[in-house]
Structure formats: C-alpha cells, structure tokens
Amino acid sequence: MxxxxxxxxxxxxxxxxxxxxxxxxxxxxxxxxxxxxxxxPIYKGNPEKPMVALLINVAWGNEYIPTILTTLKESKVKATFFFDGSWVKKNPDLAKMIYREGHEIGNHAYSHPDLKKRSKSDTIQELEKTNALIEETIGIKPKWFAPPSGLTNPLRIFQ
Structure with missing residues (x-):
C-alpha cells in the first residue's frame, strides 16, 4: 500500500x-x-497483507457442513471447498448448496488417493474425472487443486 x-x-x-x-x-x-x-502448493501469502484464505477439504462425510456453512454465513466469510469427486457423486445437493452460497470450489481428486504412489496418468484421470463431475453437478470447472493427504510431486503431475 x-x-x-x-x-x-x-x-x-x-x-x-x-x-x-x-x-x-x-x-x-x-x-x-x-x-x-x-x-x-502455496503455503503462505504475502506477510505484508493482512489476509487469510480458508480451505476446506470435503471428502468423507457431511455431518459438519451445515454448521460450517452457518458459521461462515454469520461471519460473512467465504471459503474454498475442495471436493473429492466421489463425495460430490453421493452429495450433489450439498455441493450445489455450498456453491450457491458463494464459496469457491476446488478439486480434491476423485477417490482421495495418495498421489505419491500413483502414476502421472492415474493422477490426471483422478483430476479430470473430478473436474467433469463438478462441472456436471454445479456448472463450473474448478481452477484450484488440493492434493489429498498433502504434498505430492506437482512437477510430475503438471509437466
């Protein structure tokens, strides 16, 4: 500034x-x-800017999602929800609701695999399958990806 x-x-x-x-x-x-x-991966932003980003990986259940959404709405805060494709397939209405409430949507692979143990082609399949399902369900193609279980070899995936 x-x-x-x-x-x-x-x-x-x-x-x-x-x-x-x-x-x-x-x-x-x-x-x-x-x-x-x-x-x-981006682990931290510019320390000169007083900002924070909330990232929420959604892969297993949905019991906490209503409470999370209520808290975010009451706090006037938006987050990025990273969807596991198999979760979206089981919970399309929740996925739509999260998106309708103005939250950004990202990709968290399809089956929450350990990508360190997967080939490049398997990884690309996971991402493409999830992107296609999210696009079919809520009408947008995710821009962001959060690897399941943390860091993978991004250069192997994106080269």
Missing part, C-alpha cells in the same frame, strides 16, 4: 490538522501474480 498524498491532503485540509485516521491508501499491484508461478 502507498499513501495517496493528494487525497489524504484533501481530506485533512478543512481543519488544517493531520489525522492518522484520515490517511488515504492506494493498493500497489503486486510484482508477481499467480499466473507467473509454477503449479506448486
């Missing part, structure tokens, strides 16, 4: 005093964008 000196001056000019709460800031665009990065 940079101080917008001209706008700050205009806000404070009328009473002739400096007021910290009247300083106007303008956001500087980043030097590096997500499009410039290789397809590898």
């Amino acid at each position: 940079d101080v917008d000196i001209e706008s700050s001056y205009k806000k404070m000019k009328s009473d002739g005093n400096f007021h910290k709460n009247k300083v106007v800031y303008k956001e500087k665009p980043p030097n590096v964008h997500l499009e410039n990065l290789a397809p590898i």
Whole structure:
C-alpha cells in the first residue's frame, strides 16, 4: 500500500490538522501474480497483507457442513471447498448448496488417493474425472487443486 498524498491532503485540509485516521491508501499491484508461478502448493501469502484464505477439504462425510456453512454465513466469510469427486457423486445437493452460497470450489481428486504412489496418468484421470463431475453437478470447472493427504510431486503431475 502507498499513501495517496493528494487525497489524504484533501481530506485533512478543512481543519488544517493531520489525522492518522484520515490517511488515504492506494493498493500497489503486486510484482508477481499467480499466473507467473509454477503449479506448486502455496503455503503462505504475502506477510505484508493482512489476509487469510480458508480451505476446506470435503471428502468423507457431511455431518459438519451445515454448521460450517452457518458459521461462515454469520461471519460473512467465504471459503474454498475442495471436493473429492466421489463425495460430490453421493452429495450433489450439498455441493450445489455450498456453491450457491458463494464459496469457491476446488478439486480434491476423485477417490482421495495418495498421489505419491500413483502414476502421472492415474493422477490426471483422478483430476479430470473430478473436474467433469463438478462441472456436471454445479456448472463450473474448478481452477484450484488440493492434493489429498498433502504434498505430492506437482512437477510430475503438471509437466
């Protein structure tokens, strides 16, 4: 962020005093964008920006989802839900509800495999099958992927 000196001056000019709460800031665009990065996991963002992202992997059950959605709505917070394809197949109405409530949707593979033990072609099949099912169910193709059980070899998958 940079101080917008001209706008700050205009806000404070009328009473002739400096007021910290009247300083106007303008956001500087980043030097590096997500499009410039290789397809590898992102574990933390810019420490200069007071932001957080909530990521919720959905693979096993649905007993906590209503409470999670209520809490997010009451807090006026959106999250990214990473769907396991087999979960979407069993719970299409919940998947639609999560999306309708304005949350972003990502891919969490189809059968929650340990991708470290899978071939590149098996992994691509898992991702494509899940993307197709999510697109068929809620009408969008996920942009993001969260590997089941954590880190895999992203270079093996995306090369």
